[in-house]
Amino acid sequence: KNQVEQSPQSLIILEGKNCTLQCNYTVSPFSNLRWYKQDTGRGPVSLTIMTFSENTKSNGRYTATLDADTKQSSLHITASQLSDSASYICVVSSVYPVYTGGFKTIFGAGTRLFVKA
Amino acid sequence: DAGVTQSPTHLIKTRGQQVTLRCSPKSGHDTVSWYQQALGQGPQFIFQYYEEEERQRGNFPDRFSGHQFPNYSSELNVNALLLGDSALYLCASSFSGRGGEQYFGPGTRLTVT
Numbered sequence: 001k002n003q004v005e006q007s008p009q010s011l012i013i014l015e016g017k018n019c020t021l022q023c024n025y026t027v028s029p030f031s032n033l034r035w036y037k038q039d040t041g042r043g044p045v046s047l048t049i050m051t052f053s054e055n056t057k058s059n060g061r062y063t064a065t066l067d068a069d070t071k072q073s074s075l076h077i078t079a080s081q082l083s084d085s086a087s088y089i090c091v092v093s094s095v096y097p098v099y100t101g102g103f104k105t106i107f108g109a110g111t112r113l114f115v116k117a
Numbered sequence: 118d119a120g121v122t123q124s125p126t127h128l129i130k131t132r133g134q135q136v137t138l139r140c141s142p143k144s145g146h147d148t149v150s151w152y153q154q155a156l157g158q159g160p161q162f163i164f165q166y167y168e169e170e171e172r173q174r175g176n177f178p179d180r181f182s183g184h185q186f187p188n189y190s191s192e193l194n195v196n197a198l199l200l201g202d203s204a205l206y207l208c209a210s211s212f213s214g215r216g217g218e219q220y221f222g223p224g225t226r227l228t229v230t
Contacts, residue, residue, distance in 0.1 A: 041205065041226065043121070046218070046220070105150070107161075107162075
């Protein structure tokens with residue numbers, strides 16, 4: 001069964017501290033993995049996207065890693081800020097020729113991050 | 118270049134009513150996907166439209182239907198609304214030839230009373 005599991009479900013950290021969010025997946029075939037940030041009541045915004053051959057990608061204070069062998073990814077946030085408080089969603093996609101249906105995208109439930117002053 | 122836009126922003130309906138939500142994709146995108154996101158949950162895939170046809174569908178009843186227009190914009194229709202249909206409805210657009218990377222709109226918050 002194609003699944004994406006994220007941990008922890010929620011996390012509280014102090015401003016300025018670092019944190020790491022985890023994502024395990026069983027989606028097959030694998031095409032790419034993305035991390036999104038979603039503020040409450042808003043649409044998700046892409047942070048990083050990684051394909052099978054990439055094992056790390058950074059976007060400012062966000063660094064994502066991918067281990068395609070163990071089917072695990074992590075999102076590391078450095079020097080957290082109050083504005084980092086949001087849900088972080090891991091999304092794994094399988095891409096097919098569009099005539100067969102396009103692609104399959106499986107979303108994790110997200111990790112809710114609270115950054116406190 | 119406008120990103121993905123959705124309307125309306127918020128909507129309140131009564132059980133049994135019907136609702137239509139609208140989405141305009143990002144410029145250059147030809148594929149539109151719709152998602153339902155309940156409070157505290159990840160988005161759940163409803164269906165995807167490409168070339169004005171429904172190409173994929175998630176595990177949602179026939180009360181959920183959609184349409185894509187020649188300009189690639191899309192509508193989501195929900196009939197016979199239930200309280201459980203209250204959620205944030207997200208539209209995502211992508212270009213079929215670019216690995217499916219999706220760009221999300223801000224969402225429509227639907228409340229069914």
